Amino acid sequence: MDKRSLCLLLICINLCLVIWLVSVQQSPMLEAEIMADFGGGSSSITGSSTPSPPSQTQSANSGSRRSRSKPYQTKPSRTFSNNNNSDSSLVSSNTFDSAATPPAIRSQTPAPNGSSMQLMDLNNFVYLIDQPACDKDVRVLILVHSAVRNTEKRRIIRETWADRKYIDGTPLKVIFLVGGVGANAERWQQFLGRENHLNGDLIQGNFDDAYRNMTYKHVMALKWFNEKCSGAQLLVKVDDDVFMNTPQLVKYLTTPSLPEFAMLQDPQLMLCRVVRHSRVKRSYRSKWRVTYKEYPHRFYPEYCPGMAIVYAPDVVRRLFEAAQKSKYFWVDDVLITGILAEETGSKITPLKYYLEQKDVRSLLSGEADLEDPPFLFTNHAIKPDESMEIWQMALDRIQRPLLTPPASSLASASIASKSAAPSGWPSANLSEAPQQTIATGLS
Numbered sequence: 001m002d003k004r005s006l007c008l009l010l011i012c013i014n015l016c017l018v019i020w021l022v023s024v025q026q027s028p029m030l031e032a033e034i035m036a037d038f039g040g041g042s043s044s045i046t047g048s049s050t051p052s053p054p055s056q057t058q059s060a061n062s063g064s065r066r067s068r069s070k071p072y073q074t075k076p077s078r079t080f081s082n083n084n085n086s087d088s089s090l091v092s093s094n095t096f097d098s099a100a101t102p103p104a105i106r107s108q109t110p111a112p113n114g115s116s117m118q119l120m121d122l123n124n125f126v127y128l129i130d131q132p133a134c135d136k137d138v139r140v141l142i143l144v145h146s147a148v149r150n151t152e153k154r155r156i157i158r159e160t161w162a163d164r165k166y167i168d169g170t171p172l173k174v175i176f177l178v179g180g181v182g183a184n185a186e187r188w189q190q191f192l193g194r195e196n197h198l199n200g201d202l203i204q205g206n207f208d209d210a211y212r213n214m215t216y217k218h219v220m221a222l223k224w225f226n227e228k229c230s231g232a233q234l235l236v237k238v239d240d241d242v243f244m245n246t247p248q249l250v251k252y253l254t255t256p257s258l259p260e261f262a263m264l265q266d267p268q269l270m271l272c273r274v275v276r277h278s279r280v281k282r283s284y285r286s287k288w289r290v291t292y293k294e295y296p297h298r299f300y301p302e303y304c305p306g307m308a309i310v311y312a313p314d315v316v317r318r319l320f321e322a323a324q325k326s327k328y329f330w331v332d333d334v335l336i337t338g339i340l341a342e343e344t345g346s347k348i349t350p351l352k353y354y355l356e357q358k359d360v361r362s363l364l365s366g367e368a369d370l371e372d373p374p375f376l377f378t379n380h381a382i383k384p385d386e387s388m389e390i391w392q393m394a395l396d397r398i399q400r401p402l403l404t405p406p407a408s409s410l411a412s413a414s415i416a417s418k419s420a421a422p423s424g425w426p427s428a429n430l431s432e433a434p435q436q437t438i439a440t441g442l443s
């Protein structure tokens with residue numbers, strides 16, 4: 001880099017610092033909010049001293065370190081518009097401006113049924129951040145339900161089971177779903193805009209992102225799949241604290257000799273760990289308390305816990321149509337995979353294996369093997385470092401598919417395989433870099 005551009009860069013950084021300081025002073029309350037949010041979350045991996053989420057999302061793009069010094073100024077386009085020759089990435093940061101503008105209420109009159117602006121009882125539904133429709137080579141769309149402030153969880157997922165270096169060579173596509181940031185949190189809209197600018201994998205609805213609004217998010221997932229990705233073979237809905245074994249799914253999709261290959265072709269598929277005889281929580285202390293008015297019976301119908309569900313397109317369409325006419329009920333998984341599934345005659349296919357907490361431990365200690373038994377999902381709330389370790393194992397496995405070492409030698413195998421031959425799977429397209437990303441994530 002020559003002296004002139006170095007100078008320009010320094011000026012830029014200084015400018016940024018000044019703007020940042022000014023903007024921080026303007027909203028001390030919000031800053032405190034961010035702090036609190038990240039302190040309580042699962043942020044053990046980075047141990048970073050900066051609470052601001054966008055700097056962390058950048059590590060998902062390994063090559064974008066120069067943007068780390070960028071502050072989160074309110075008007076990036078204006079600030080940098082006359083610095084065109086210094087660093088193109090600074091200038092291009094204004095492209096997310098459109099996403100940062102507050103939602104326009106486009107219509108006060110109710111939209112007719114079937115209109116794209118209807119989402120259950122919301123008549124002015126719009127996507128604040130959207131993605132282009134699926135390419136025709138996408139066979140499985142994975143929609144990850146995430147909260148606006150779960151930046152860290154999304155980052156971990158992008159560095160592990162949704163790593164583009166792996167996913168882009170497979171027929172899978174991963175997108176995160178969030179809701180609106182709510183009042184007094186406009187800066188989060190900018191953070192999300194930035195995050196989407198860097199990763200291109202967010203969809204945001206204009207309903208408030210709130211616990212009792214999760215049903216909107218779930219129906220939005222069905223809607224988006226229906227309208228933008230219905231040519232795919234499957235929709236997977238997962239929560240952002242679940243580890244999804246994407247290589248295992250690819251294996252099922254591409255190995256006709258496996259029974260799962262046929263199962264995943266079932267046009268009536270709704271696959272999950274089924275919950276039966278679940279009693280409705282009426283206790284006032286329960287976070288899940290449901291009033292008799294909301295749901296009158298003692299037990300819920302059979303349903304799929306929302307943390308991980310696999311849907312065939314026909315089932316998505318039926319459930320979406322039923323949801324559009326349904327009364328709102330905030331327990332999204334019960335409503336969609338229980339009540340509405342029953343109404344539309346959709347049957348649950350029980351998923352045999354889940355990786356439970358104890359299985360995660362024995363897997364990581366080397367007592368068990370990734371394929372024994374094979375799993376598609378972990379249970380809830382996997383820790384970031386566990387996620388990283390399991391992903392590393394999965395990568396090692398992909399890179400030496402012909403050898404199946406006994407469980408006890410897994411540790412040594414994982415070291416040896418770093419220099420091993422590339423993938424034998426047709427659609428596992430791994431570049432050399434993933435190990436590097438994960439190593440930096442762990443340090």
Ligand SMILES: *[C@@H]1O[C@H](CO)[C@@H](O)[C@H](O)[C@H]1NC(C)=O
Pocket residue numbers: 169170426427428429
């Ligand atoms: C793997 O990636 C290369 C380059 O990115 C591409 O040309 C090739 O078609 C990919 N192979 C598969 C099986 O996706």
Ligand SMILES: *[C@@H]1O[C@H](CO)[C@@H](O)[C@H](O)[C@H]1NC(C)=O
Pocket residue numbers: 206207208209210211212213
């Ligand atoms: C759910 O979203 C709607 C529409 O944005 C909003 O009016 C409502 O307050 C939200 N509910 C909660 C509990 O935040």
Ligand SMILES: *[C@@H]1O[C@H](CO)[C@@H](O)[C@H](O)[C@H]1NC(C)=O
Pocket residue numbers: 112113325
């Ligand atoms: C839309 O659907 C609801 C529920 O099915 C119905 O009550 C209402 O009349 C419908 N509105 C129109 C314009 O069709």
